[in-house]
Amino acid sequence: MCLPGLCVWLLLLTALSVCPPLFRGLMPRTLDSQITMEKTPSYFVTREAPRRISSMSRDTKLIVVVRNPVTRAISDYTQTLSKKPDIPSFEALAFRNRSLGQVDTSWNAIRIGMYMLHLENWLQYFPLSQIHFVSGERLITDPAGELGRVQDFLGLKRIVTDKHFYFNKTKGFPCLKKPESSSLPRCLGKSKGRTHVQIDQEVIEQLRDFYRPYxxxxYEMVGHDFRWD
Structure with a gap:
């Protein structure tokens, strides 16, 4: 993972299935002038991940992409529905008792968005100064700005700028322009950019109320207001 250069873990909201020394052996060697990055969708919410990553390298820098937890839950459900069309409705999964406003926090799509609980676990092993939070919303509206802040966090020169992106109207988000070594622009695959399932506005408001204190x-923990309300 970081032999001997800087280690970066992108915690996109899988635990390490192998012990750190073995996992390190799967990574390419990194020179002092290089950065090696690893990303997996659920490191941030896997309880054992911080301890295991810390035991491998306490100097690791962590990047966490977060978005409005209500939108994130609906997106999660939309993705699952595309693979399992017979699953219960979003409302049935999200609430233990909707009339009483009892949200089912055992459903993974809901629990992932309780970011402060997961961050508390990471802060037992890493200082906040080694964790950078990327706004999923701003990554769409201002990709160059968000990546500029990532480059600053990593101590890199700002090379990625506005000129590297174009807005894909079909996808509904920015994509990379054609690199010199390729004949095609680069964009996320077919599984990305799906139209979200329509959810009753009252359900959305109930979930907003649920997530608000979290x-x-x-916001207080990271020192930044993502304005999800």
């Missing part, structure tokens, strides 16, 4: 605490 969001506020998360």
């Amino acid at each position: 969001n506020i605490k998360f």
